[in-house]
Amino acid sequence: MKNKHKTTHILITNDDGVHAPGILALQSALRRVPNTSVTIMAPAENQSAVGHRKTMHKPLRVNPVTLSDGNTAFACSGSPADAIALALMGFVNDPVDIIVSGINQGPNLGQDITYSGTVTAAMEAALFGIPAIAMSFDSFTEQTFEEAAAVAVKLVPVVLEKGLPDLTLLNVNVPCAGIKGIRLTRQGRRHYHDVLIERIDPFGRPYYWIGGEQPTGDIDEVGTDVWAIANDYVSITPIRLEMTARNFMPEIEEWHLENLEI
Ligand code: MN
Numbered sequence: 028m029k030n031k032h033k034t035t036h037i038l039i040t041n042d043d044g045v046h047a048p049g050i051l052a053l054q055s056a057l058r059r060v061p062n063t064s065v066t067i068m069a070p071a072e073n074q075s076a077v078g079h080r081k082t083m084h085k086p087l088r089v090n091p092v093t094l095s096d097g098n099t100a101f102a103c104s105g106s107p108a109d110a111i112a113l114a115l116m117g118f119v120n121d122p123v124d125i126i127v128s129g130i131n132q133g134p135n136l137g138q139d140i141t142y143s144g145t146v147t148a149a150m151e152a153a154l155f156g157i158p159a160i161a162m163s164f165d166s167f168t169e170q171t172f173e174e175a176a177a178v179a180v181k182l183v184p185v186v187l188e189k190g191l192p193d194l195t196l197l198n199v200n201v202p203c204a205g206i207k208g209i210r211l212t213r214q215g216r217r218h219y220h221d222v223l224i225e226r227i228d229p230f231g232r233p234y235y236w237i238g239g240e241q242p243t244g245d246i247d248e249v250g251t252d253v254w255a256i257a258n259d260y261v262s263i264t265p266i267r268l269e270m271t272a273r274n275f276m277p278e279i280e281e282w283h284l285e286n287l288e289i
């Protein structure tokens with residue numbers, strides 16, 4: 028097995044903020060793996076649903092913080108992807124073997140992944156050529172992250188041994204009500220139920236909220252991530268950053284866009 032004679036260096040991040048309980052459970056479990064060292068670099072504040080945001084027009088700040096179990100972490104001012112870039116571009120001296128992002132409070136299924144700071148942090152790692160796992164827990168309220176952390180402990184050595192292809196990461200979701208097993212899945216179809224709410228501020232100007240009920244999904248599509256979680260399976264989906272719609276190519280070729288007069 029790779030890394031047999033050296034310490035495995037795991038970089039942990041999380042979009043729920045450096046003090047989130049999901050990060051605490053994950054780092055605690057991974058620190059117990061023999062010959063493992065852990066570095067934590069995560070946004071200081073909750074950055075859920077910021078997507079693959081890159082901070083370009085203001086400086087990034089990094090501060091060491093002490094977690095509630097006494098371990099140290101780095102809190103940064105940017106997005107989860109900024110946290111990964113900061114760490115990999117030189118803030119962290121020791122080479123990173125693998126990145127685990129999470130454990131997120133709430134699932135990241137289907138089309139959630141483009142919103143998700145948890146998954147986009149793993150995407151940033153994939154851009155750097157570092158194997159990455161995004162871990163999410165299927166509850167917005169329950170803080171029992173131990174089973175999900177145990178999944179990460181089992182998965183990390185496999186990914187280290189096998190490696191991941193170029194521009195590829197693993198998106199892992201863990202059910203809340205007990206684990207029936209593990210399923211390799213494809214992305215399913217999410218349905219969002221947000222509504223636009225207009226209100227008036229004290230100065231008479233309108234302002235807006237976009238929000239609503241939690242998303243649902245096509246849970247009857249067997250083999251998808253939404254199906255797996257709905258049936259209490261751990262869902263593992265390999266995700267690529269090469270997002271060309273190959274199944275649409277034959278049809279759009281018939282549009283002959285190359286003949287548009289410009
Ligand atoms: Mn989050």
